[in-house]
Amino acid sequence: MTIRVLEEKCNGCGLCVVSCLFDAIEIIAQKAEIKDNCNFCGACVDACPKEAILLEKKEVIKKDLSAYKGVWIFAENRNGKLAKVSFELLGEGKKLATSLGENLSAVLFGEQTENNCQELLKRGADTVYVMDEPALKNFQDDPYVELLTYLVNQYKPEILLIPATSQGRSFAPRVAARLQTGLTADCTGLEIEEKTKLLYQTRPTFGGNLMATIICENERPQMSTVRPKIFTEAEVQSPKGKIINIPLPQNSGESRINLMEILKNKEENIDLADSDIIVSGGRGLGEAKKFSLVSDLAKVLGGVVGASRAAVDADWIHYAHQVGQTGKTVRPHLYIACGISGAVQHLAGMQTSEVIVAINKDPEAPIFKVANYGIVGDLFEVIPALIKKFS
Amino acid sequence: MKIIVCIKQVPDTTEIKIDPETNRIIREGVEAIINPFDTYALEEALRLKEKYGGETIVLSMGPPQADSALREAISLGLEKAVLLSDRDFAGSDTLATSYTLGKAIEKIGFDIIICGKEAMDGSTGQIGPELAEILNIPHISYVSKIVEIKERKIKVERMMEDHYEVLETMLPALISVTKEINEPRLPSLRGRLRAKKEKITTWNLLDLEGEKKRFGADGSPTRVIKIFHTEIKKSGIILDGNVSETAEKLYEELKKQNIV
Ligand SMILES: Cc1cc2nc3c(=O)[nH]c(=O)nc-3n(C[C@H](O)[C@H](O)[C@H](O)COP(=O)(O)OP(=O)(O)OC[C@H]3O[C@@H](n4cnc5c(N)ncnc54)[C@H](O)[C@@H]3O)c2cc1C
Ligand SMILES: Nc1ncnc2c1ncn2[C@@H]1O[C@H](COP(=O)(O)O)[C@@H](O)[C@H]1O
Numbered sequence: 303m304t305i306r307v308l309e310e311k312c313n314g315c316g317l318c319v320v321s322c323l324f325d326a327i328e329i330i331a332q333k334a335e336i337k338d339n340c341n342f343c344g345a346c347v348d349a350c351p352k353e354a355i356l357l358e359k360k361e362v363i364k365k366d367l368s369a370y371k372g373v374w375i376f377a378e379n380r381n382g383k384l385a386k387v388s389f390e391l392l393g394e395g396k397k398l399a400t401s402l403g404e405n406l407s408a409v410l411f412g413e414q415t416e417n418n419c420q421e422l423l424k425r426g427a428d429t430v431y432v433m434d435e436p437a438l439k440n441f442q443d444d445p446y447v448e449l450l451t452y453l454v455n456q457y458k459p460e461i462l463l464i465p466a467t468s469q470g471r472s473f474a475p476r477v478a479a480r481l482q483t484g485l486t487a488d489c490t491g492l493e494i495e496e497k498t499k500l501l502y503q504t505r506p507t508f509g510g511n512l513m514a515t516i517i518c519e520n521e522r523p524q525m526s527t528v529r530p531k532i533f534t535e536a537e538v539q540s541p542k543g544k545i546i547n548i549p550l551p552q553n554s555g556e557s558r559i560n561l562m563e564i565l566k567n568k569e570e571n572i573d574l575a576d577s578d579i580i581v582s583g584g585r586g587l588g589e590a591k592k593f594s595l596v597s598d599l600a601k602v603l604g605g606v607v608g609a610s611r612a613a614v615d616a617d618w619i620h621y622a623h624q625v626g627q628t629g630k631t632v633r634p635h636l637y638i639a640c641g642i643s644g645a646v647q648h649l650a651g652m653q654t655s656e657v658i659v660a661i662n663k664d665p666e667a668p669i670f671k672v673a674n675y676g677i678v679g680d681l682f683e684v685i686p687a688l689i690k691k692f693s
Numbered sequence: 694m695k696i697i698v699c700i701k702q703v704p705d706t707t708e709i710k711i712d713p714e715t716n717r718i719i720r721e722g723v724e725a726i727i728n729p730f731d732t733y734a735l736e737e738a739l740r741l742k743e744k745y746g747g748e749t750i751v752l753s754m755g756p757p758q759a760d761s762a763l764r765e766a767i768s769l770g771l772e773k774a775v776l777l778s779d780r781d782f783a784g785s786d787t788l789a790t791s792y793t794l795g796k797a798i799e800k801i802g803f804d805i806i807i808c809g810k811e812a813m814d815g816s817t818g819q820i821g822p823e824l825a826e827i828l829n830i831p832h833i834s835y836v837s838k839i840v841e842i843k844e845r846k847i848k849v850e851r852m853m854e855d856h857y858e859v860l861e862t863m864l865p866a867l868i869s870v871t872k873e874i875n876e877p878r879l880p881s882l883r884g885r886l887r888a889k890k891e892k893i894t895t896w897n898l899l900d901l902e903g904e905k906k907r908f909g910a911d912g913s914p915t916r917v918i919k920i921f922h923t924e925i926k927k928s929g930i931i932l933d934g935n936v937s938e939t940a941e942k943l944y945e946e947l948k949k950q951n952i953v
Binding site: 303323337338339340341342343344345380443444447467468469471472473474475476478479480482483484485486487488502506507508512513514515516517518519520521558559560561562563564565566572573575576579603621622627628635636657658659665670671672673674675676677678679683684687688690691692 | 946
């Protein structure tokens with residue numbers, strides 16, 4: 303792809319500079335000059351009143367992609383149970399399949415998967431492709447990559463959605479690279495564009511400040527990893543689909559990586575991302591000891607404890623509890639932020655929670671902008687009152 | 694043992710502000726830094742070298758300005774730096790970036806490659822696994838601890854959502870590291886001096902001897918077609934009154950919504 307400024311047309315007005323989100327245009331000697339960090343998004347082309355910017359798309363030898371049909375979701379098997387995000391993918395995948403007029407399938411790897419397969423059918427899968435082998439009991443990158451690639455090559459789905467969990471984010475990129483197709487990470491919006499029938503994949507970027515919409519025009523499948531807790535779970539219905547058992551192909555399923563041990567009982571290992579109620583504490587708590595206030599409130603509400611980075615960096619609580627850009631993304635029914643200012647990096651991890659309550663003594667704190675209920679006050683007085691009321 | 698660390702230069706996102714009128718990122722005064730997660734990768738490379746010996750090389754693909762990120766890595770103690778820079782690398786998505794890094798890494802030679810968990814700007818975390826695939830070596834993401842390297846085997850702990858795993862694999866291998874793995878050091882004075890003088894090797898597309906169509910925008914199956922700014926604004930209400938009144942009000946509200 304190339305982008306050029308037609309010097310004879312450019313009058314150096316600078317509208318392109320303003321339109322560029324990547325800061326990739328400069329006016330030098332009255333002419334626009336496009337720098338190396340250009341992303342070829344074309345915003346400047348639209349902005350230029352003189353039609354002085356020319357974006358030449360690569361000569362795409364249009365591949366015949368008609369063999370690729372249907373929407374697939376990868377169902378995540380976590381210790382023998384389906385991760386909830388699998389149902390969210392089915393819910394969203396159904397919408398996409400409907401707009402394409404195609405089928406929705408789920409892929410599942412594991413051991414003794416019968417119940418889970420039924421569950422996937424009940425949540426609307428038209429087909430469940432399952433590989434059921436003792437060797438697939440636990441998640442392992444190598445066999446997952448090999449087998450999913452094998453299935454894709456065999457059945458050619460048009461769209462493949464994989465949970466943006468630790469598992470998915472680890473193995474999906476390898477699948478994409480092996481298939482030489484694109485992969486859009488951490489999608490929070492998915493849509494079929496009407497004219498082109500392409501999958502429009504929208505994801506947060508720059509720490510959640512900006513959203514980017516990404517397409518994959520000329521390779522298949524169109525692959526996305528999808529953030530948990532963004533889409534609504536598919537409803538339970540009477541199963542109509544079928545299960546297709548697929549045996550392991552010969553000489554497959556090998557892993558170069560040895561899973562030696564699973565350490566389950568580290569105290570810090572809470573699963574924030576799956577919790578419905580989270581009470582988080584920040585620097586406003588002042589000291590480690592005071593975190594007990596937060597955990598007490600979490601306890602009476604039946605929730606778990608989260609934290610801002612400031613609290614984690616101060617060693618008041620383990621990193622596993624950190625919510626935000628560098629921590630976990632959560633979307634509970636109820637998120638209570640105690641003594642947290644609401645920096646964008648923190649908001650990036652929690653602003654899609656259903657109900658947000660903020661307790662902060664500073665009425666100007668940005669956390670109040672995303673809060674459904676704000677309490678302006680001293681948390682050392684407010685939290686004990688809440689504990690009393692809610693117990 | 695040859696240890697390669699991949700780093701990316703990113704804008705310091707705490708300072709990113711959006712101009713509400715034009716929807717553009719305000720870049721004036723925004724500093725470019727080493728992707729915070731990559732500082733843990735650099736530190737881990739130094740620790741491996743101190744423990745097991747070997748050679749450390751830092752690699753980055755980016756515009757010529759990324760030179761300063763590489764110099765910072767040298768000031769921390771990394772020995773060699775390679776910058777991949779070419780106009781034709783522009784518009785690379787993760788697949789093209791991994792291909793480019795992979796070509797350079799093949800040229801350098803390697804036993805272990807260390808990446809950060811993800812880059813602060815794009816936050817995909819895809820480069821590590823894609824790069825490993827291109828090099829056809831195993832990868833382990835989210836490494837929170839290197840237990841040991843013995844007889845060309847590396848044993849690590851990886852952090853998953855609700856548990857840790859202990860994993861072992863043969864070298865050569867790629868790992869991407871999380872922030873629990875270590876506490877990065879600060880540059881030494883000697884390092885700073887060396888960083889100033891060090892010659893940074895710079896390679897362009899021709900130096901990499903790859904297939905032209907797999908670099909840059911041409912080698913990128915994905916394309917960004919729109920970038921926009923969103924701000925979630927809730928029509929929130931402030932609960933006032935004394936503390937027991939606010940507690941009462943909150944309780945009523947949450948009860949109404951079936952949350953408690
Ligand atoms: C690359 C990068 C990544 C980051 N990732 C994350 C991330 O994942 N998660 C994250 O949280 N942060 C992240 N941050 C940090 C973020 O920018 C903020 O520094 C951090 O979130 C601030 O935490 P805080 O709100 O607890 O502390 P502060 O910003 O210090 O806020 C404390 C708040 O408590 C209030 N307060 C004080 N005393 C009381 C009291 N007695 N009663 C009531 N209120 C009180 C104050 O008014 C203030 O608003 C990141 C930063 C960078 C650079
Ligand atoms: N342009 C680049 N040059 C070198 N390393 C990179 C580059 N982009 C990403 N990386 C590495 O890949 C990791 C994951 O990046 P990302 O997939 O962009 O989130 C980073 O932490 C870096 O270690």
